[in-house]
Amino acid sequence: MATKLLTFVIFLAGVLPAADAAIDIGKVLGEHREFSLFSSLLSSTGVARATNSREAVTVLAPNNTAVVAALRGVPRGADTRALLSDVLSLHVILEYIDADKLELLAEGRSGDGTRVTTLLQANGKAQGRYAGFVHISVGEEEYDRITFTSGAIGSPWNATFEKAIAQLPPSVSVLQVSGFIFPPGVIPPQPRARQTSMPPAPSPAPGPMAHPPRQPLLPAPAPAPPRPTPATPNLTNTPPPSGNVIPIPIPSVDGGMNATLPSAAGHRVASSWGVAGLLFGLVVCLIWSL
Incomplete structure (x- = not known):
């Protein structure tokens, strides 16, 4: 059953x-x-x-x-x-x-x-x-x-x-x-206030260190002293400094001594007059011997 x-x-x-x-x-x-x-x-x-x-x-x-x-x-x-x-x-x-x-x-x-x-x-x-x-x-x-x-x-x-x-x-x-329904007396959940302040920015990462300037293997040569600039010759009528002038008597038209030349020119003039004086003396001696 x-x-x-x-x-x-x-x-x-x-x-x-x-x-x-x-x-x-x-x-x-x-x-x-x-x-x-x-x-x-x-x-x-x-x-x-x-x-x-x-x-x-x-x-x-x-x-x-x-x-x-x-x-x-x-x-x-x-x-x-x-x-x-x-x-x-x-x-x-x-x-x-x-x-x-x-x-x-x-x-x-x-x-x-x-x-x-x-x-x-x-x-x-x-x-x-x-x-x-x-x-x-x-x-x-x-x-x-x-x-x-x-x-x-x-x-x-x-x-x-x-x-x-x-x-x-x-x-x-x-x-x-479309959304939630809330009964009276029930406050809808309030969102947490957002932080307005910005966090401190991270410090930038250190970049690659710059290489120090390379030192020369040999010291650089000292600069050559400047060459003196040659003096421009004085081509004007201005007389040269007195230290470079030797007074030489030059006979003038009236027989006076009233001219001077630079030392180099004076030596040449003196040599010419010495030769002339020697020749003049020889001529005088020959005349007297006759």
Whole structure:
């Protein structure tokens, strides 16, 4: 009897369809690289695990560009992680919503939209009335855009619907939104102030040392003394210096001695007159002997 019952159970297991697998939001988002940062935040804050425990969810996911724009420069720490956990929980709606149903919810019964419950409300962390709800409505300025805001009264809308990313009825729906949604009283993470002062510039690396001037193998010869410039002969009528003149008597027309010549010329004149005087004396002697 027991054997027949076990055989019947195995037969039913093979014939009947298997039950729906559990939600794996990380696997769904993993098929779309543009949502890798958002998926990483869900895993690191524990929101992904809480999402996977639900029967039906709609995840409002900003892409990588929107995540970087919102969280660039935000310091890491326990406070930041707790804040991001609450904000991400507000992006997990606890029902399946596809694109068609989204339009109906945005119109609502009276045209002012619909509030839907999120994971933030379910885990008891929402503070204030409707803080754990998301309000889906048509934008006040852009009537063709569907907006998502915190359900608390007075909250400005923070994100708009972009497109449907994944539709896995009746359990998982992923809708792309333009940015994060923050509930009232939750201050968005502020980026860390950038350092405006520039770090000191590094000192330049020492360049190659210049080679000292080479010394000559032999000392340079001393410069030759300048040659004396020869004196230009005095061709004017100015008499030469007295030290170079020897007065020589020259007979003038009237028999006087009134002329002088330079020493070299005087020697020649004196020699001529000596010869003439000798000849004159010889002539006189011959005359007297006759």
